[in-house]
Amino acid sequence: MPTGQSGPGLARIEHTGYTACRRTALDNSAALDHFLASVERRAYRLALIATSNHEDALDIVQDAMLRLARRYADRDAEEWGPLFQRITQSVIRDWYRRNAVRNRFRQWLGGKPAQDGEAEPGEDPLEARVASADPEPGVQLQQQQAMAQLDAALHRLPLRQQQVFLLRQWEGLSVRDTAQAMGCGEGSVKTHFSRALKALRAELQDYWQMNEQQEIR
Amino acid sequence: MSKPEHKDPFLQQVHSTLERSAQTLDDATLRELRQARYTALEARQRRPAWLLPMGGLAAAATVAVFSVSLWLAAPQPGVNEQLPLEDLALLEDSESLEFYEDLDFYLWLDDEQQDAG
Numbered sequence: 208m209p210t211g212q213s214g215p216g217l218a219r220i221e222h223t224g225y226t227a228c229r230r231t232a233l234d235n236s237a238a239l240d241h242f243l244a245s246v247e248r249r250a251y252r253l254a255l256i257a258t259s260n261h262e263d264a265l266d267i268v269q270d271a272m273l274r275l276a277r278r279y280a281d282r283d284a285e286e287w288g289p290l291f292q293r294i295t296q297s298v299i300r301d302w303y304r305r306n307a308v309r310n311r312f313r314q315w316l317g318g319k320p321a322q323d324g325e326a327e328p329g330e331d332p333l334e335a336r337v338a339s340a341d342p343e344p345g346v347q348l349q350q351q352q353a354m355a356q357l358d359a360a361l362h363r364l365p366l367r368q369q370q371v372f373l374l375r376q377w378e379g380l381s382v383r384d385t386a387q388a389m390g391c392g393e394g395s396v397k398t399h400f401s402r403a404l405k406a407l408r409a410e411l412q413d414y415w416q417m418n419e420q421q422e423i424r
Numbered sequence: 425m426s427k428p429e430h431k432d433p434f435l436q437q438v439h440s441t442l443e444r445s446a447q448t449l450d451d452a453t454l455r456e457l458r459q460a461r462y463t464a465l466e467a468r469q470r471r472p473a474w475l476l477p478m479g480g481l482a483a484a485a486t487v488a489v490f491s492v493s494l495w496l497a498a499p500q501p502g503v504n505e506q507l508p509l510e511d512l513a514l515l516e517d518s519e520s521l522e523f524y525e526d527l528d529f530y531l532w533l534d535d536e537q538q539d540a541g
Contacts, residue, residue, distance in 0.1 A: 240465055247457045248446040265456050272464035280468050354445045357438065376435060377442045404435075412434055 239280055242287050243272055250295055253373055256361045257299045258306075267302055271295040292380065292388040296370060303366055353415065360410045364403050371396050372403035 247268060254264035271294045279290050361369050367389065374380045374388055375396070386393045449457075 236465055236469065239468070240461065243461045243464065244458075247461060248449055248454075251449070251453065251457055252442065252446045261453070265453075265460065268457065269460040269463065272460055273467055276464040276468035350441075350444060353437075353441050357441050358445075373442075376438060407438070408434060411438075415434075415437055 235280060238284050239276060239287070242284060242291075243275075246288070246291055247272075249378065250291070253295065253370070253377075254299060256358055256369065256373065257366060258302060259358075259362055263302060267295065267298045270298045274298075289384055289387060292374065292378065292384070293390075296374075296388050296390070299366070299370065356411060356414055357407075360407050363410075364406060367391070367395075368399045368403035368406070371399035372407070375400050 250268045250271060251264055254267040255261065258264050258267070271291060274294045275287065275291050279287065282290065361372070364372070371385055371389060374385045375382070380388065382393050382396050385396045389396065
């Protein structure tokens with residue numbers, strides 16, 4: 208009865224196993240690269256709305272990507288989406304806590320707390336916005352204004368309302384998935400979403416309708 | 425993740441505005457995001473596969489060392505067992521606490537009175 212394999216046969220099996228592992232690892236890396244590329248823009252915008260700071264938003268995305276790649280890259284690709292959302296929310300919450308402590312220290316030391324998203328004196332907030340590929344400068348300007356209005360209104364919402372609204376409304380997460388990503392109950396998600404929507408409607412609806420009417424004229 | 429379909433014009437506008445904002449990021453930001461992605465992928469590749477179970481082993485070893493330390497550091501029966509209760513009794517009564525804080529003064533006063541007597 209054969210008890211095992213040795214010599215060139217075993218070496219060939221080991222080599223084949225190594226090659227298969229290597230190929231799997233490369234496939235996995237390519238899949239992860241593809242996944243991250245598909246979520247990076249939205250993740251950046253989500254973080255930017257939360258922080259109103261380009262560098263902080265990039266740091267948050269970088270941190271979330273690193274955590275996903277280091278800890279969960281070997282999970283099924285289907286799990287990456289919910290995991291990445293949960294990690295991003297966790298990193299944003301950490302940023303908020305750190306920022307709150309930093310501001311308390313600034314106030315304690317007699318300085319002025321940092322105002323997120325505060326424009327430099329004389330700086331037009333629209334200048335910082337991106338030039339889109341739209342050929343019509345008028346349309347482009349209106350789109351940029353709509354974006355700026357929405358960003359500002361979203362930024363004024365409490366963090367939980369803001370992120371619940373974005374995850375439900377933009378990312379299309381279900382109430383259950385949003386609750387998991389945010390680490391809160393489903394009832395809480397519904398309440399936050401409803402309040403956010405009410406606040407945004409009150410702030411934006413008239414402005415946007417007015418713009419639409421101007422467009423029609 | 426399924427993309428939401430909105431019948432509400434307001435929500436439609438919010439969604440399209442957010443979509444547009446993500447699709448019109450400037451080149452510098454896109455470069456930085458790409459760099460962040462590469463950094464994450466490299467960090468993942470730098471970790472050898474054999475290290476994966478090592479994380480679990482390290483965590484188990486830490487828990488074991490912590491448990492043994494707690495067990496060894498536990499007070500022996502009969503030694504100092506009353507101290508925490510005494511402390512609690514002290515803290516319960518604010519007047520007693522003040523008395524204990526000024527104990528040196530009362531001892532000195534007592535000595536003085538005895539000397540005078």
